[in-house]
Amino acid sequence: MRVLVVTAVPAERDAVTRALGPGPGDIDVIAAGVGPAAAAAGTATALALASATRPYALVISAGIGGGFHPVAPLASLVVADAIVAADLGAETPDGYLPVTALGFGAVEHLPPASLVRAVAGATGALTGTVLTVSTVTGSAARAAELRGRHAYAAAEAMEGSGVAEAAALHGVPVMEIRAVSNAVGPRDRAAWRIGDALDALAGAFGKLVPVLERWDEDDDH
Numbered sequence: 001m002r003v004l005v006v007t008a009v010p011a012e013r014d015a016v017t018r019a020l021g022p023g024p025g026d027i028d029v030i031a032a033g034v035g036p037a038a039a040a041a042g043t044a045t046a047l048a049l050a051s052a053t054r055p056y057a058l059v060i061s062a063g064i065g066g067g068f069h070p071v072a073p074l075a076s077l078v079v080a081d082a083i084v085a086a087d088l089g090a091e092t093p094d095g096y097l098p099v100t101a102l103g104f105g106a107v108e109h110l111p112p113a114s115l116v117r118a119v120a121g122a123t124g125a126l127t128g129t130v131l132t133v134s135t136v137t138g139s140a141a142r143a144a145e146l147r148g149r150h151a152y153a154a155a156e157a158m159e160g161s162g163v164a165e166a167a168a169l170h171g172v173p174v175m176e177i178r179a180v181s182n183a184v185g186p187r188d189r190a191a192w193r194i195g196d197a198l199d200a201l202a203g204a205f206g207k208l209v210p211v212l213e214r215w216d217e218d219d220d221h
């Protein structure tokens, strides 16, 4: 099965490729840039280029992310059972409305449940909603607002829904894996654990290959 892994930055890409090691492999890893637009553009381009010859059977959005307290502590791993665009919508006097309530698009993408279970089992990751935001959360109030809107939110990052939109356009299943580098909430750069999170991300991908080889998409039908 040919797999495309989409990270945001080269440090994440290198953590994943370090874990996969040398060898032919059927897993390509790209760093598409930070944010949902860069992620969607990079993913769509890679999927389109591969489609005529050797199409991808799965896309994985991967990288570091913020963890919601107390669900996802620093350096823990989160596998998304739902990938949700958390700020794609409109503010109204009565509160936030997702873009779907305005009659447009999609805000939620669901990875194959059997794959989520298998990856979480093999890596020790927890499962939950991973939010995609265009602005990193920087206050307790915003973190509480997001948790209020998304009861099962475990992590937030900036690329998952962009990757998922591109994958959906190409009819390819998608999943998202995040290693927690910081807590979602008040900005505290001194508390970031980016190195530990990259190590956790590498550890997860070190265990992933046999899972992907065994996974049968038909399990979800």
Ligand SMILES: O=C(O)c1cccc(C(=O)CC[C@H]2O[C@@H](n3cnc4c(=O)[nH]cnc43)[C@H](O)[C@@H]2O)c1
Pocket (backbone or CB within 6 Å): 008, 009, 034, 035, 063, 064, 065, 066, 067, 133, 135, 136, 137, 138, 156, 157, 158, 159, 181, 182, 183, 184, 187, 188
């Ligand atoms: O300047 C800040 O306060 C700040 C806080 C957390 C992360 C950033 C980044 O610029 C990293 C963006 C990059 O990493 C992912 N990421 C990591 N932590 C988070 C987060 O708490 N919320 C959203 N995204 C996060 C993200 O996917 C980007 O690729 C800056």
